[in-house]
Amino acid sequence: MKDVQNERDHRNIPIDKVGIKNLRYPIRVKDRRDGSQSTIASINMYVDLPQEYKGTHMSRFVEMLHLLKPEISLKKFSVLLETMKKNLDAASAHIEVSFPYFIEKQAPISHAPGLMDYNCRITGSSNSRNEIDLVSEVNVPITSVCPCSKEISDHGAHNQRGIVQLKTRFKKFIWLEDMIELIESCASCDVFSVLKRVDEKHVTEQGFSNPKFVEDVVRDVSERLIADDNITWFSVSAENFESIHNHSAYAQITNGVGPAI
Numbered sequence: 001m002k003d004v005q006n007e008r009d010h011r012n013i014p015i016d017k018v019g020i021k022n023l024r025y026p027i028r029v030k031d032r033r034d035g036s037q038s039t040i041a042s043i044n045m046y047v048d049l050p051q052e053y054k055g056t057h058m059s060r061f062v063e064m065l066h067l068l069k070p071e072i073s074l075k076k077f078s079v080l081l082e083t084m085k086k087n088l089d090a091a092s093a094h095i096e097v098s099f100p101y102f103i104e105k106q107a108p109i110s111h112a113p114g115l116m117d118y119n120c121r122i123t124g125s126s127n128s129r130n131e132i133d134l135v136s137e138v139n140v141p142i143t144s145v146c147p148c149s150k151e152i153s154d155h156g157a158h159n160q161r162g163i164v165q166l167k168t169r170f171k172k173f174i175w176l177e178d179m180i181e182l183i184e185s186c187a188s189c190d191v192f193s194v195l196k197r198v199d200e201k202h203v204t205e206q207g208f209s210n211p212k213f214v215e216d217v218v219r220d221v222s223e224r225l226i227a228d229d230n231i232t233w234f235s236v237s238a239e240n241f242e243s244i245h246n247h248s249a250y251a252q253i254t255n256g257v258g259p260a261i
Helices: 058-068 074-087 147-152 176-185 197-208 214-226
Strands: 015-031 035-049 093-106 113-126 132-145 159-170 231-241 248-256
Touching (some): 015 058, 015 093, 035 058, 035 074, 074 113, 113 176, 132 176, 132 197, 132 214, 132 231, 214 248
Antiparallel strands (some): 035 093, 132 159, 231 248
16 A cells, blocks of 8 residues: 655655654553552654655554553663664654552541542653663642741731642652652642641641742752762752732752753
């Protein structure tokens, strides 16, 4: 049958990324407590397209995705990236796997159990020199209490939920749980899915005794990561969804040298 994608394109314009986006796919990811857990990922896969080709073969992306099945691992990422380049005659390949990750978390005083979900992502790229770049990302909800508001107010202080995004490159595998717990320990207080009244009292008082600006949060996280020899690069950002303003507060720190991919 005629292969239209392999026909010559005469515009002589290469394409940086071409592929598929938002493919929902069942995966298993490593779980520190239980070994692994099942979840549903949204997957993007791209390759570059040389200027002489009219198009790429979209169906091949889905076929090659079975190399990840059933578990996501750094080794499988590397194999899949190289297979994408080989099967699609590409110089570079990219894959992004986003998924909810669930952790059972007990309330601080009553110890009532509940499931917290965290939006996570693993991205991988391979360039024309076969250099592999892998980045692990977690997005963690937190509570923050404003130090300025606490200082100037006669009664209480404004507080809000925020989200901290942490991306890391590393020498050895790092658990998602370790990244999440690091962030939560740097907040005014962490967030829970189940709280009894004794727990609400505790988290409210803990937050007010530990006020944090977004600047404090990203600096506290960065200080811990800079001291970790396993982390070669990171980017951490904090966004507070302000309770008394019609805008968010934001801060970001990037540290280390990432691969030129």
